[in-house]
Amino acid sequence: MRLRIPSFLFPATLRGRLLLLGGVLQLLLIVLLTLNTVRLWRDSARHTMQVRVQEVSRLFGAALSGPMSSNDYARAGDLLDRLRAPEGIDYLVLLDAQERVITARSWDVAQQLPAVTELQAGPLPPVAHAEVRIEQGGLLLGRLRFGLSLQEQQSGLERLLLQNLLLLLGGSLLLLLLLATLGLAFRRRLLHLIGEVESSASKRFEALPEIHGDDEVARLSRRVVAMGRSIREQIDVLVQSERKFHSIADYTPSVELWLNPEGKLVWVNTMVQRLTGYSVNACMLLGDFPLSLALPEERARLADTLHKGLAEHSEIRDFEFRAVRRDGSYFWASVDWMPIYDADEHYQGLRLSLRDNTELKDDRLSLRKAVIELRQIQSLGQSYLQRAESERSRLTALLSAMRFGVLFVDNDNRVLFHNPAFSMLWGVSATAVLAGRPIGQVLQQAENRPAIGDIIGHYLEDHALGEERVDFGELTMNDGRVITQQCYQVLDAQGAANGKMWLYEDVTQQRQLAERMINLAERDALTGLYNRHRFQQELERMVSEADRRDGTMALVFFDLDEFKYVNDTFGHGVGDDLLKSIGREIGSQVRRHEVLSRLGGDEFAILVPDCNEFEVSKLAERIVANISQLQFAVDGHVLKPSSSVGVALFPQHANTAAELVAHADSAMYQAKAAGKSTWRLYRAEADQSKSALSRLSWKDRIQEALENEGFELYFQGIYDARTRELEHLEALVRMKDPANPGNMIMPGHFIPAAEKTGKIIELDRWVIRRTIQLLAEKPHAPSIAVNVSGRSFDEPGMPDFIAGMLREYQVDPRRLLVELTETAAVSDLRDAQRFIDALRDTGCVVCLDDFGNGFASFAYLKQLKADVLKIDGFFIKDLPSDRDSQVFVRGMVGMAHDMGKTTIAEFVEDETILNMLVEIGVDLVQGYYLDRPMADHPGLRAPQEHRS
Template sequence: MSRLRELLGSLSARIILACVLLEAVVLGLLVLSGAQLMDGALRTQAALRVEQSKPLLNAALAAPLAEEDIVTLQEILRESRSAQALSYLVLLDREGKPIASEGWNMSRRLPPVDTELRLDLADGFFDVEMPIELAGQSYGRLHFGIALQALRDTARQLVAQNVAIGTGAILGSLGLLVVVGRWLTRPLKRLTGAAQRIAEGSFDVRLRVSSRDEVGTLTRAFNTMAAAIAERMQALQEAHALQECYLAQSRAEHARLSALLSAMTIGILFVDEQDRIVYHNPALCRLLGIDADAELDGHAVQALAALAAVRGVSDDCFASGEGRVNTQELPLSDGTVLTRTAHPVCNEDGQPIGRLWILNDVTVERRTSQQLVYLAERDPLTGLYNRRSFQHELQRRLAHAGRQGTQVALLMFDLDEFKLVNDRFGHQAGDKVLIQIAAEVGALVRRSEFFARLGGDEFALICEPEGPEMLRALCQRVVQAVARLPVAFRGQSLRLTSSLGIALFPEHADNPEELVARADAAMYQAKEAGRNGWQVYDRERDVTDEKLARIGWNERLRRALDQDRFVPLFQGIYDARDGSLQHYELLLRLRDDADPARLITPGQFIAHAERSGLIREIDRWVLSRAVAALAAVPSLPAVAVNISGRSFEDPALPRHIDRELRRHGVAPHRLLVELTETAAVGDLRDAQRLIGQLHAMGCRVCLDDFGSGFASFAYLKHLPADVLKIDGLFVRNLARDRDDLVFVRAIVDVAKGLGKVTVAEMVEDEETLALLRSVGVDQVQGYHLGRPQELHACVVERMEEQT
């Protein structure tokens, strides 16, 4: 074993072994390459034989096949098989049915045609198919196979010959290497002895260079040791140059980092463990009002507080932290709000080496947040508290009064015949009147009283009366303030009046809902008494025709929901340029109980549904019917559904929509949800939440009746709708009122700038349609283009358009 280890450790044995391995690898590659070349040559030869056989077979079979001479065809197949050395032939007619075969059972299924000729095909045949044509006309196909066994045998024989030749070459070269190796390693033994003497300390040993082999190499290495030392010195100089290069790169990187920190708008400050300033960027000085040329590096961080004291920065703003991230808000004397965040800085071992301070100006964010809070609590048109704030305040005051045993008065009033102002002079005039009313009555309200707009022209005032006289005086001042208000539109002076109702807690109701209902009933009692006055809630007069009508409508709507008496109609929305259908809007109708052929419009029952709360169930019913229609008719591009403002605050509505879309397998982008602008602005926070959830599901959102609000444009950035539907008030008289055209053009310009689609409703004639096209409205809707119809009529119309 030791002898074998010593033999394998010698240089000659290693050379011989390496050469043998190299030759084995090279010869193996040659054999493999030869096998591949042989395989390619055999495949080429077989493919050539196939291509040569095709015209011969076509010429022999075309005429008999055209004459349907089966006997002749069978004889030709038999002769072709033996002449062309084919394994089998099957002749198929035009329909692909076998009519003659040779070497193949026609009851068996034909193998698939091979796209590539390979010797390793599983079935052992190269299956080919060719058309049989005569005079450019095809009469059938010929399916035949070529046996690959002969080609495989030839390839094996050639590989075996190459392996035998390679083995002989390796054995011959092995013998030659043994002889040459022993001859070459003799001088190496002499060099080994000289090397051992040098290892023992005889550095004066010199050997004559007598050859250029390994001995000569070792000798030259010994004689050129000094040169090697010089080369090592040169390597050290190169390493030093490389170090200088790295240093230059580090300095450039430092310069880039400094430029980045200097360009940032947030303040950056690094301090060490002793709270000395290591670095600060220009933004820090700008935010703190410090001279940009002030030398701060190396000074204590408290120097910043001293220099920034003029802006109201206190001494404790830059106090040392406790080794953890902490944030502090710094309100400055000029109203600016900064946030200061401290981050500990540690080295690779986790030891603290200082802190990083980041200062950021969040003044705009704070003001925006305050504005959103204001919008969530206030009515956007008048600036008064909205319905949500009113409900919270009423509940709070009733709870406090219940604990203290005091009285709370709720005053509710609206404007008499306010609808005539909107219908005659437009919604802008109505908005102006509401703003004036809010200002006049608001001037009469004391700090302890709560004044809110509930919606439309309905206002409410909560107070804690000191006695009946004070309450009567307040009511009289409110009614007189409305009556004295000067209102003039288009040169006409109007006199507005109001009706005010009063309900007292706990005399008339012991909870917020009933108190609002009693005050509302008192307001209608004031209208019955002649309007322009006020009434305290009277239980004896509460059962009025109005209330009975409401109760009747509530029962009627509940019965319509239970008995499925609502009728969905669909009206098309078309492209303003080419008239192509874009989507449908679902319009709700109620089938009359007395006359089933009569359909009641929403204007007669939606208000009752909103008061009773049934509007939420109706909205869900409409949404479910819209999704079912989209699922039933895939050709419908999309359907728009208008939901009430009372559904905004329903947290389960988005889940209902998502569940219906998933249940019916409808793509969310085919459902377009329309929100009335006034309702959305009146309940901004819930509207924003609903729009965000609809967008997250993939549904589109349309802002309906756009332009009816006083501050429509201002709220577009808070209501990210995809489509703006222009209020029909500005479209209906567009051809006769150029002021409306100016307003529509402004809406279109703003919508295009925000990337939103515009839809104009109530298009009743061709002249109005032409004007809408001229200002760039995207889509139109109205009786001029198509009336509302049931779903089956829409399907028929859609099919006719597609055909």
Template sequence: MNRWSLWRALGTRLVVASLLVELLMLALLVCNAWRVTEEGLLEQSRLRMQEVGTLLAAALAAPLAERDYVTLQELLDAVRRRDGLSYLVLLDADGRQVAAAGWNTQEALPPVADNAQLDHRYGARFDGRRVLELAGQRLGELHFGVDLGFLHQLRARLLSQSVLIATLEMFASTLLLGLIGYWLTRRLHALSTLSEALADGGQAQRAAEGEDEVGRLGRAFNRMADAIAVRIVELEAARDQSRRFLAHTQTESARLAAVLGAVRRGLLFTEGDGRIVFVNAAWRRMWGVDEQSGLVGRPLGEVFAYCARWLSDPTQLQFSAGERCGDERELRCTDGRIVVVRCETVHDAAGSGLLWIFEDVTRERETAERLLYLAERDTLTGLYNRHRFASALEGMLRTVERRGGSGALLYFDLDNFKQINDGFGHHAGDDVLQRVAREVGRLVRADETLARLGGDEFALIVTGAGENEASVLAERIVNAIGRLPCVCAGQPVRLSCSLGIALYPQHAQTASELVVCADAAMYQAKQAGRNAWRLFRLCADAGQVQRERMSWSTRLTRALEREQFRLFFQGIYRARDGHLSHLEVLLRLDDVAPAPPCLPGEFVAAAERSGRITDIDRWVVGTAVRRLATDLALPPLAVNVSARSLQQPGFAGFILHVLALHDVAPRRLLIELTESAVFADIQQARYFIADLQRAGCRVCIDDFGSGFGTFPVLRELGAEVLKINAGLVRNLGSAHDDGCFVRAIVQIARGLERTTVAKGVEDAATLALLRELGVDLVQGFHFGHPAADLPPEQFGGDGH
């Protein structure tokens, strides 16, 4: 231990401080004792001087008065020897020396000191004087000198003794204080050593404990050491956890960087000062910036100025201070691309920044425009579909009401078209429909609306036409279709049509009434021998229309009462392995034996007009659920629900009640809704689907793609299954556009985690294409026609 560390020791400083205090006190005590002693000696000396002076004055007064100088000399010599005086000189009243002892009479007498001056300033001798008087008469003076050497000796001896005593006391005190300091600080030193070891990261030893202050300090140190040990363990655990978090963060950061690099959207992040801190690969590709270009750290305005070179209008990338984050802006590039940009505010610990999102929506816009086109078009013929027809018809009525005049509705279908479909197949029927659409389309003006309503039914809306104009146009249409050459499977086929005309407001006051009148007129044309047209006649045809309606209503009511409806089944299979997924329930009307059952196309329209369609839907749902309850091995059943039932608020509750009544799991029942029915009342469809899904039922959108009307609300509807329109599927091998749209539907459904079903599969080639496109489920005549018996549970690799 060096001198500096020894001095820094608490014990040493305590001992030194104590010694300094004690030394100061001893010094004060010695000085005080010396002062008191010396004052006592001086006081004794003054008293002695007074006593000697008094005695000498008494002894010398008489001889001096008698002028006995011999006696005076003897007395002076005796007194000087006895009392140890330095000298004695006797003066008479005249100041003459009359006797002296120890003094040279030739020398002048020294100055006389006052007795009060006998203090610390005295020298080796004290010179005094005493007046001799007798009976009040002054006789003379006695001068004397007192040797003060004894006082100096006493003072020196006193000083040496005091120093010796103080030295011994200091030595004893040092020894005692050292022992006390060691006893007091040895445990503190041990605590200091333990603290240093603990501070250096070593394992803390236990300190001695006790009831005194140091012992309590040791107990506190032990508690502190224990707490530190616990904290160290916790810190080590926290450090390990931090390392894991750091590794996890680095892994997630790498994954995030990979994800951000893989996304198709361009991402650019700026800090609060407007400088770029991150840009992903998609943004670089979008604007032709290579990886070597250092964008990080550069101002945003500089980068935007570079991007503006690609824009048809460079000012599109100039943002004003008042624009809100989140607002989208569309950028049109010189190469035809459309890029949508928006920014989002991002808050973090360092402050706030902006995330700029660039998305190339060129293909989406093209697809959207195409989808919008198809939302109003029939996919087979390219004509307007039923949805667009209904809105155009309402528009024609409003125009006539506003401008006056009249409007015409021409309603026609192909004669004996069912024979072409049944005899030559659907491909031949589709070809005939396409040729008829093209031929009639040549006769239609731009302000007229030609639509295919379904099957072989067509309608033409002519605004501002009266009876004459409509009759001429009807004649031209009938003649054009009749002259249209047609060959199916190498055999010539003669085409013809039956057409009915209804005028607004002459024949009807509403759109639905106008359709009924046109349909009735078309029926009259068929009654007249087909290949003809007829104008609706109020007196003759109104009764006929009413009778037709009453006939079908009675027939359907009787069929429900006698349970003359039959359930047929058609399998829906997994495209990848051919296993049966579920069955679709198809309805047949079997009320005229031995004739074959009627297909839905023959009676559904009448059921909707008569209002019996909701009763039929309830019968189908109840019968299907009972079948599921009695056959637990039966695959799930898909049941079609009409638009009329969909619009009934309590129909979803009816379905759930039937399921609960027969204890059937809701997942075993799949409800199919046509796209047109959903699009007719989207809000009601949303409530209907949500009620079923909460209970566990699945919902399928049938004929998806017939108008693409539900694409914008597909996410909100939440239907789990999308059944692609059969028209798109049948033309998959020959129509490139249909393949593109089927692929688009599949990709969108996959992105939304929906299941796709392709119906209308009629050959192995179509099945192969659907597998290639990624369709989940398939259905069609290629796997079997609908039948009362259950289909096989799996089809072969070729579909049979």
């Protein structure tokens, strides 16, 4: 039973609904205003009461403090009588400090006093109970409890509510009356409009009058007229659509049917007569069409499949069955069906498409054969595709692992691919999608851009589009890094342009290292003074200027007396510190226009322009005096170095720069011959006697040692930096001292003389022969490295000599390492390159010694195809405390490893240096920390000797 709503609760007319809505709104407004008025009045009354309680409390406290302090309780009672009447106080109770009642007004003292009223929230009580403390000088004298009546406020609230309610009710009645009047007029006009619309609708909206005016009803009428015209147009469209539908449905290549959910034929197009011979009406009368078309043996299969489709709302494609036409001829029928729904998604049955499939049956065998062939082709194509995907994956992994930034763009300069290195170099987010974006837009929005204005124009220059490869030089990025950029044209199989590949490389470290190497090219890394290269340039310049202006200049040569003793006794570290002190001391004696250089070892030179013999002699005296006064403390020992100084003047003593150097060097040896710690001006007669005699003496001693087994080999181990296992040995030559049997002369004393007299080549051959003999005698021994001097580069037969010795003693060439001094190799690059190539042909391992000492190490490393690089000990000695040395060593090791070369670090004198070298990545190490040179090195002993 449906619930019937009374008409007065929900009126049927619009006017009644408007009046009801207005009344409800008015009632709601009255309730809200009343509640708000009560809330505001209570808040105001509460505030007023709080203020009044505070004022009365202060009044009572002030009035009663006097009588209470003097215990005049009678006077206090009189004051209570006077204070109660005008203030409308309900009761008064005065208590002493011990909470005993002294006197009371309008209160039964037998009753318990009520709690003090909290006036913070909630409704106001009829009486507000309060308490005031009576104090004097901070002393509690008593308490006064009193009550304030709120009856006057309550009566005021009631009068206010009554007045507001009457006003609101009157306004509401007037508003309802106004709404009723307006609703009546509005209803009349709406009824008139409804009548016109109903009349026009019966004529298919052909004559719907417009109502003029600007009120709501007029605007509504115009909207209704527009709607009527739209409906008229839609009706015409529907008529046309129906005609088109019939045209399309009747002239389709297949028979179209509609079966309702019960399987009854609802509609069929006229194509059915051409296919089956049955007319549309005949099909409708058959009752079971299209089942009646199927042959008896096919009908059950068709019926089951069709009923299943109707029940499950399923669709099917190309269901075939044997059918018979009205004239009795047979054909293969193919039917498709799918469920259809109305606009409300209600199931309406199936739509079927029936066609003659006889010709397709004839082509089935051909099609099946073609399908087999296509599957074979597809399988082959899938194989090619998988192979291409595999190649693509490997190529992507390779590009992602590269440290070079790679960017591919198409012919329109839109990004096709980029690897992670490109994103890192340009500051592009790794998650940013760049594919398809113009290259200019990508690079303009990159965080790390180069400091050039028109980056887009830079990348769209004409030559970047026409040449196969364009080197765009270097870019300095915002973060200070330097990158190189190259553009390669990408060609397809036909040779047509298919985009471009941009290649970027971060060369910041190489550029920084190159700049430091340039500085190293002119400065001695130990003392900071000019090196031999810069000295030679300044010498040539000063000699040229003096010759052009008919001026003078002087060359001052000096070295430290017995400096080899310091190195051999206290170590190279102490020797280096001494050289630094000498450089600082003499540097303070040199004027700005004079050039102080360290030529190598303990040799120094000063170029003095525009000077005379007196000025240079004073400078030489100062050098000798200052060095002799220098005291150098080492482990409790005080070293007092001395120096021998030689001076030569231009043009007084020489006509060329080379001659000036030779004569200054000769003058220095004249000073040494004079007892050392002195200086000498070049004298030609002294040079022709004592210097020549000294060199001749060393030449004879070297020759005698070569003929009488006066040399002996010492060996120092070279170890794996990480495992500290012995890798190979280095052979070091020593000369036996005939004057002191059992003592050895260090190479620093006889090697320079051997080089000057030409005996160095014979000495090199002796060392090589003795080493190869030892390798043949001890097949268990590790490989041995020998040093070859720069003079041997000029000896064409030296590589053949080495190869002949190896063949004669049947020694594997890989067991012999040949060390070449890098500075000597660079000074005669062509001979060195020829010499190294010849050595490599013999199968020997080639090592470049003192690597990094020359100013052009990295520049010539590619030409000098050495297998091993031995880093100069200068960079190793102070490695933990020298930041620049760390940078150089890292650069050398990184570059050597990139070129497939092994690195050796010499002068490893403590654990700290060794650990740092391991961290840097040095392969092999050598130094006093691991072992010292010795004639009977443990590495040469047979395994049984080790066990014994």
